[in-house]
Amino acid sequence: MQLGTRWSLGTTPPAAVPDALRAQIAAVEDLISAGQLAQEPTPRWTLTWLEGRPIAELDTGVIVTLTADGEAVVQHDPDDDFA
Template sequence: MQLGTRWPVGGTAPERLPSVVVAAVNAVEDELEALDVDASTWRWTLTWLEGRPVVELDDGTVIRYHPGEDTATVSQPDDDDDAEA
């Protein structure tokens, strides 16, 4: 069993995350900074689903790891709205 954790935007991601997930976290944080979003109180939440990391930001952004391809996908909260339309 793996326990999850939380860390602040701009903080250091847990070392056990795959590098592509950390890169995705950094890309989301860079985008927030470029858009001048005040995310100073936001936190990332790491959970494990079937042994795979799932990282969620307080705004609903979700990063999922795909070990077979060693890739990560980022889903923005408005992505789900588009899928329902």
């Protein structure tokens, strides 16, 4: 069993976040405007694991995960009420 973790947008991801996700998480954060960063409360990332694969989801509905081939991909959850 692997436990997840949370961290705030714009801060360094914790060590538990796999290297394979870090570049895409950084790319997502680079696209977020300063105005969005200044909002209260600051959106947070949540790292969870499903069938051994890491999933990082931002409160806004952005999801960074790995494909079966190990490629990091960015998706958006259209059903997320926050987005």
